Amino acid sequence: MGTHPEPVGKSENEASVVEDALRKSGFRWTNQRALIVQEALATHVHFTADELLDLCREKDPKVSRATVYRTLSVLEDAGFVEGLDTGDGGRRFEHVLGHDHHDHMVCLMCEKIIEFRDDELERRQELAAKRIGFSIARHSLHLYGTCKQCLREQRKK
Amino acid sequence: MGTHPEPVGKSENEASVVEDALRKSGFRWTNQRALIVQEALATHVHFTADELLDLCREKDPKVSRATVYRTLSVLEDAGFVEGLDTGDGGRRFEHVLGHDHHDHMVCLMCEKIIEFRDDELERRQELAAKRIGFSIARHSLHLYGTCKQCLREQRKK
């Protein structure tokens, strides 16, 4: 796997950040992990485990579902990937590398996920936690509702 | 079912609020629903569907799992119960009646769930949504981390 069949640009560097970190934690760097990390970093949408599996299988049809799940779990523990509940029992993931932290609005009509960020929100969360001696490792803020477009279409009827 | 073997107090009144609302929406009020609602309202913890099933079966061993799920779904739609993702793919519920809205801190070590509320947080969420034309139906804010006690025990080691 020493040569790259195509230029991968930014996510190539990011992948090596992941590689270094995992190696440092005593994990092995396998072809499958490289592929899974590459695909996860290259995607700019919130993907399900199964969608990631499909992406990987385009490049290597014999990657197994179990490996994708196992790798996602390692990546999540290492903080490179964040799992988010879609509110209907499902789970989606996003990579965190190079992204700023943000929260999510989930449209219940079209399932679109909108990212947003508000520093004051972040600050007040820290404050609320500090007040009761709770130490935040991560947080998830999801607003469920209806997006602009869906609201508009709803009104037409 | 006309007489009560034990005083149930507050949750009895709350149950009738639910009953009225469901009847008004065209649902039937069955023994199973009464039982499920009673147990859901009486519990002061965040319960899983299965835990609620167990509670119900203590009173009536033949309640089916399907009925609990179907009733929880009705209650959630009607706004009497709120489902919350535990971050690990699981779901827990809490009843909303008589509770003020609040958010949650989840201790990743002892699994304790701490409720908190911050009005400013609520306001800023509304604001952020308004800014992009998103209409919030509900939201969930979970802070994952370590609670005071677990932090203390950790330091001991």
Place this chain on the structure above:
DNA sequence: GTAGGTGCAAACCTTTTGCAGCATG
């Protein structure tokens, strides 16, 4: 050489569904 990782298939867990019988309104 030896952990650790992989693929496969089966197991698991939670939730949903089809259907026949039952109870509510």
Place this chain on the structure above:
DNA sequence: CATGCTGCAAAAGGTTTGCACCTAC
């Protein structure tokens, strides 16, 4: 007495696991 609800069991997702083989270190 008609329709909606229930129980059962089976199906459906999504995720995890046991095991034999493989491969990175």
